[in-house]
Amino acid sequence: MTDFFAGIDPVTFDPNAADDLSYRHYDADELVMGKRMEDHLRFAVAWWHSFAWPGGDPFGGQTFERPWFGETMELAKLKADAAFEMFALLGQPYYCFHDADIRPEGADFAENTARLDEITDYMGQKMEAGGPKLLWGTANLFSHRRYMAGAATNPDPDVFAFAAATVKTCIDATKKLGGENYVLWGGREGYETLLNTDLAKEREQAGRFLCMVVDYARKIGFDGTILIEPKPQEPTKHQYDYDVATVYGFLKDFGLEGEVKMNLEQGHAILAGHSFEHELAMARALGIFGSIDMNRNDYQSGWDTDQFPDNVPEVARAYYEILQAGGFTTGGTNFDAKLRRQSLDPVDLIAAHVGAMDVCARGLKAAAAMIEGGELEAARAKRYAGWDAKADLLTSDLGAIAARVEKEGINPRPASGRQERLENILNRYV
Ligand code: XUL
Ligand code: CO
Numbered sequence: 001m002t003d004f005f006a007g008i009d010p011v012t013f014d015p016n017a018a019d020d021l022s023y024r025h026y027d028a029d030e031l032v033m034g035k036r037m038e039d040h041l042r043f044a045v046a047w048w049h050s051f052a053w054p055g056g057d058p059f060g061g062q063t064f065e066r067p068w069f070g071e072t073m074e075l076a077k078l079k080a081d082a083a084f085e086m087f088a089l090l091g092q093p094y095y096c097f098h099d100a101d102i103r104p105e106g107a108d109f110a111e112n113t114a115r116l117d118e119i120t121d122y123m124g125q126k127m128e129a130g131g132p133k134l135l136w137g138t139a140n141l142f143s144h145r146r147y148m149a150g151a152a153t154n155p156d157p158d159v160f161a162f163a164a165a166t167v168k169t170c171i172d173a174t175k176k177l178g179g180e181n182y183v184l185w186g187g188r189e190g191y192e193t194l195l196n197t198d199l200a201k202e203r204e205q206a207g208r209f210l211c212m213v214v215d216y217a218r219k220i221g222f223d224g225t226i227l228i229e230p231k232p233q234e235p236t237k238h239q240y241d242y243d244v245a246t247v248y249g250f251l252k253d254f255g256l257e258g259e260v261k262m263n264l265e266q267g268h269a270i271l272a273g274h275s276f277e278h279e280l281a282m283a284r285a286l287g288i289f290g291s292i293d294m295n296r297n298d299y300q301s302g303w304d305t306d307q308f309p310d311n312v313p314e315v316a317r318a319y320y321e322i323l324q325a326g327g328f329t330t331g332g333t334n335f336d337a338k339l340r341r342q343s344l345d346p347v348d349l350i351a352a353h354v355g356a357m358d359v360c361a362r363g364l365k366a367a368a369a370m371i372e373g374g375e376l377e378a379a380r381a382k383r384y385a386g387w388d389a390k391a392d393l394l395t396s397d398l399g400a401i402a403a404r405v406e407k408e409g410i411n412p413r414p415a416s417g418r419q420e421r422l423e424n425i426l427n428r429y430v
Contacts, residue, residue, distance in 0.1 A: 004067065004082045005346050010089050011354055021347070021354055026361035028091065032368045033323070041360055042332025044094035044135040046293075047101040049306060049338035050349055051083050056341070063341045071104040076119050080126065087132045090353050094133050096183075096334050099170050100140035109162060113169045120173045127177065135181060135332045136227065136263075136291070137174030139167045142187025142235065150188045152209035153202035153240070160205060167213055175222045180330040181291060182217060183263050184210070185229035190236035206240055207254040214259045225330045227263040227290045230279070232272040234304050243272040244282040251288070261290030265336060266318070267297035267304050276314065280321035291331025292322070294360060308337040308356040313430040315363030316370070323367050333360055366430045375425050379418060 013027040028038035055063030062069075068079035080102065087095060102123070103115040127133065141151035141163050149155060151163035167184075174182050189206055191197040214226055228251075230241045241247050244262055251257040262283045269279040283289035294315070298305045309315050322328070335356055339348050370376055393401060404410070 002067070002078060002082045002085060005085055005089060005350070008089060008347060008350055011091065011350065021350060023354060023358055023361070025358040025365070032365055033372070035327075037361060037364065038093055040327060040364055041357075042094060042135065042328050043092055043357055043360070044096050044132075044332050044334040045083070045087060045090070045092050045353065046334055046336045047083060047095060047097040048140075049336065050086070051079050052101040053338050055339075055344075060341075064339075064344060073104065073115060073118060076103050076115075077122055080119065080123055084123075084126045084131050086349060086353075089350060090357075092132050092353070094135035094180075094332055094334075096134070096136045096138070096336075098138050098140035099166065099173070100143055105144065109165055112166070116169055116173055120177055124177055134174065134177045134179040135334060136183045136224075137170055137177065137179045138183040138185065139163070139170040140187075141166065147188055150190070150202070150236075152186075152206045153189045154205075155198075160209070164209060164212060168216060171213070171217050171222060172220070174224070175220060179224055180332075181225045181227050181263070182213075182222065183227045183229055183291075184213065185231065185263075186239055186241045188236050189241065190233070190239035192237050203240065203250070207250065210256060210260065211254055214256060225290055226260045227331070228260055229263040229265060229268070229293065230272070231265070231268040231304075234271065243269070243274060244279050244286070244288070248282075248286050248288060257286075257288065261288045261331075263291045263293060263331070263334075264289075265293035265295065266309070266314075267295055267306060268293075270297050270299070271304060275317075277317045277321050280318055280325070284321060284325035289322070289325040289331075291328065292318070292333055293336035294318075294333045294356070295335060295337035306336060306338045307340075308335060308352045309359045309363075310355070312359055312362045312366065313427075315359055316366035316430045317426075319360075319364045319367035320370055323364075323371055363430075370426065370429045373425075373429065376422060379422060379425075383415075383417070 011021055011023060014022040015024050017024060026037065028036060030037045032040055054061065054069065068075045068082060083095070099112070099116050103119045106112040106115050141147050146159055146162060152160060154160055171182055186206070217226060228241055228247050230243050230247050231239050232242045233239055240250070244264070247262065248257065251260055264276070264279045264283060266276040269276045280289065294309050295306045296309055296311070297303065298307065335353060337352070337356065339352055
C-alpha cells in the first residue's frame with residue numbers, strides 16, 4: 001500500500017451525492033439498450049498521462065511531485081502500486097500502457113527487455129489479485145532520441161531493427177497480461193521536411209513493419225486486435241497515418257485491411273480537420289472501427305492538449321456512431337488525457353476521471369435514446385429509399401442509363417435534406 005491516495009474513498013454511484021467525487025451518471029450496472037454500462041463503455045486509464053507525465057509544457061518542466069518519479073525498478077514498482085490503487089478507487093475495468101511508462105529505460109535492448117519482463121510480472125500479480133484488465137499495450141517509439149527521425153520509417157536500418165525488436169517484446173508483454181488489443185501510434189512516422197525525406201521508401205518500410213507486427217502477433221497466438229491510431233501531425237510536421245481514410249488506403253496497399261482496425265482519438269480527429277464523429281463514421285463505413293481515446297483538444301490552441309472530455313453533446317454524437325458500428329468488441333474508452341499542469345493533487349487525478357466517466361455515461365445514454373427514438377435513422381433511411389427500386393443502376397453502364405433516363409422520362413426533383421429539423425431532434429436528446 002502507498003499512502004498517495006490517502007483519505008480518498010472508493011468512488012461510488014450516487015445521483016444525489018453532495019460531494020464532487022461520486023458518479024452521478026455512471027452506474028456500471030445500469031442497463032443501456034440491454035447491456036451493462038460498464039460493458040458498453042469499457043473505460044481505461046492511460047498509465048502515461050496519469051502516472052508518468054511530470055506536468056511539463058514547451059515553456060516549463062515538471063510541476064507534479066510524485067514519490068515514484070525516478071529511474072529505478074523500485075520506483076517503477078511504487079508507480080505500479082499507486083496505479084492499481086487508483087484503478088481500484090475508481091472501479092476502472094481496464095488500463096493501457098507503453099513500455100516506457102512502466103519501466104525505466106535500460107542501457108540497451110537486453111536490459112529494456114529484462115526490465116519489461118520484471119515489471120509486467122509484477123503487474124500480472126496485481127491483476128490476478130482482482131485488478132483491472134489490460135485494454136491495450138503499446139511501444140513508445142517516439143520519446144527516446146534514437147527515434148528522432150522515426151522508428152519504422154527511419155533512414156537508419158538499425159533504428160528500424162531496434163524498433164521492431166522492441167515491438168516484439170511489447171506484443172509479448174501484452175499477450176502475457178491478457179491484453180485485448182495492441183496499439184501502434186506512429187508518433188514520429190512522418191517527416192519534418194521533404195528535402196531530406198524519401199517518402200516512397202519510408203512508406204514501404206512502414207508497410208513492411210506493420211506486416212511483420214501482424215505476422216508475429218498471429219504466430220504467437222495473440223488473439224487481440226491490432227489497432228492503428230491515426231494522427232495528422234505533432235510531433236512531426238506530417239504523419240503518414242493522417243486519418244482513417246489515409247490509413248485505410250495504406251492498409252489496402254499492404255493487404256492488411258482485414259487484419260488491422262482503428263483506435264480513434266477525438267483530439268487527433270480535430271487536428272486532421274475532421275469531427276470525431278466523422279472519423280468514427282468513416283471507420284464504421286470501412287469496417288475498421290476498433291477503439292477510442294476519449295480526450296479532447298482545446299479548440300483555440302490548435303495542438304494536442306489531451307484534456308478529459310467535458311462536452312456531453314459531442315460525446316453523445318461519438319457514441320451514436322459507436323453504437324451504430326455495433327459498439328466495442330475488444331475496444332474501449334481510453335482516457336488518453338492528462339491533468340492540467342496546475343492540478344497538482346492526487347485528488348485531481350480522481351476528480352478528472354470521475355468527471356470524464358460521467359460525461360461519457362451521459363453521452364452514451366443520450367446516444368442510446370437517439371437510437372431507440374428512431375427518428376434520425378428513419379429520416380436517413382427515407383432519404384435513400386428511392387434506391388430500393390433502382391439498385392440496378394449501380395451495375396448498369398452509362399449508355400444504358402442514358403437510354404433509360406430518356407425512356408422513363410427521369411427528371412429528378414430536389415428534396416429537403418431536413419438538416420435543421422434533424423438538429424432539433426438531436427438536441428432533444430442531448
Ligand atoms: C499521442 C497519443 C498516444 C497514443 C499511444 O498523441 O495519442 O498517447 O495514444 O501511443
Ligand atoms: Co492516443
